[in-house]
Amino acid sequence: MKALITGGGGFLGSHLTEAWLARGGEAVVLDDFSTGREENLDACRRDPRLRIVNGSVLDAALVGRLVGEADLVFHFAAVVGVRLVIRDPIRTLETNFVGARHVLDAGARLGKKILFASTSEVYGKAPGGAFVEDSDLVLGAPTIGRWGYACSKALAEFYAFAQAKRQGLRFVALRCFNAVGVRQIPDHGMVLPRFVRQAVAGEPLTVFGDGSQSRCFMHVADAVEATLRLANAPDAERQIVNVGNPESVTMLDLARRVIRLAGSRSTILHVDPREVYDTDFADMPSRIPDVSRLERLTGFRPRRGVEEAVREMIAGAL
Numbered sequence: 001m002k003a004l005i006t007g008g009g010g011f012l013g014s015h016l017t018e019a020w021l022a023r024g025g026e027a028v029v030l031d032d033f034s035t036g037r038e039e040n041l042d043a044c045r046r047d048p049r050l051r052i053v054n055g056s057v058l059d060a061a062l063v064g065r066l067v068g069e070a071d072l073v074f075h076f077a078a079v080v081g082v083r084l085v086i087r088d089p090i091r092t093l094e095t096n097f098v099g100a101r102h103v104l105d106a107g108a109r110l111g112k113k114i115l116f117a118s119t120s121e122v123y124g125k126a127p128g129g130a131f132v133e134d135s136d137l138v139l140g141a142p143t144i145g146r147w148g149y150a151c152s153k154a155l156a157e158f159y160a161f162a163q164a165k166r167q168g169l170r171f172v173a174l175r176c177f178n179a180v181g182v183r184q185i186p187d188h189g190m191v192l193p194r195f196v197r198q199a200v201a202g203e204p205l206t207v208f209g210d211g212s213q214s215r216c217f218m219h220v221a222d223a224v225e226a227t228l229r230l231a232n233a234p235d236a237e238r239q240i241v242n243v244g245n246p247e248s249v250t251m252l253d254l255a256r257r258v259i260r261l262a263g264s265r266s267t268i269l270h271v272d273p274r275e276v277y278d279t280d281f282a283d284m285p286s287r288i289p290d291v292s293r294l295e296r297l298t299g300f301r302p303r304r305g306v307e308e309a310v311r312e313m314i315a316g317a318l
């Protein structure tokens, strides 16, 4: 079976590509390598079942051709990371929505199933405990860059449902919650790789505010396993599914754990994120996935804790 994996040169996409090939599939990776790296695919680059296409999801003709050749599509290409999103909002909105639209349109036209990466960001500022897929989305003001990313992904979800209605598109929208592991780079604003890089370098770990805000981290291997199982779950079609690990950790606790696991002498420095990013920043106190839909559809529950990912990131120094 041949899969098209957009964004396959990135963090999640490269792990997915490796896993797909390891399970006997063929893969075509479409990536413009703007944040992805060719070396992310080093482990499988020489595999004759892998073809790497350096191009953009904004190229509708190319996307159409590659979707046509594939049996199944994983659409993971996007502009990701708070630093990038705030720096280049036009590129964020265009890549994440127009790119998704090209993929979804081709899937609808050619009858190919599309699994695409959405994000927990779409829940926005919704209050309450664990997020359930059908709950309301409460996005912030358009003056805050972060919400442009959330909106671009939410719009892709709306578009997928619209195409399902119009042309019978088969899709699964994966609402990913902070996947972590090796190959995730700190350059674009991801917290855990930043902590790991700082701890390994013996520099202070920069914690935003008092560090009481919490997040849930899913080991990348669990995220890939969940994605592949959803690809094989017929009942998952035309559904949104949370892909995350409900185990929650505060940023202060996470920083302390990284320092301990790295055997580092680093200290913790509390900083105001608005000084790091701009005044254009908003943070959420917590974000926890309800994963009962994922479990019901696939029988899968995340197994790996955040410390497993931290150890691997320290060992590989990312």
Ligand SMILES: NC(=O)c1ccc[n+]([C@@H]2O[C@H](COP(=O)([O-])OP(=O)(O)OC[C@H]3O[C@@H](n4cnc5c(N)ncnc54)[C@H](O)[C@@H]3O)[C@@H](O)[C@H]2O)c1
Binding pocket: 006, 007, 008, 009, 010, 011, 012, 013, 030, 031, 032, 033, 034, 035, 036, 037, 055, 056, 057, 058, 075, 076, 077, 078, 079, 080, 095, 099, 117, 118, 119, 120, 175, 176, 177, 178, 179, 180
């Ligand atoms: N990592 C997470 O925790 C997380 C959380 C929520 C959602 N997601 C989603 O998962 C997907 C993968 O994220 P990631 O963390 O691996 O980020 P990443 O930046 O490592 O991967 C994105 C990939 O898309 C590529 N890309 C960007 N613009 C492109 C374009 N126009 N054409 C072709 N390729 C392009 C990049 O070069 C990169 O390889 C994204 O859609 C992201 O929104 C990730």
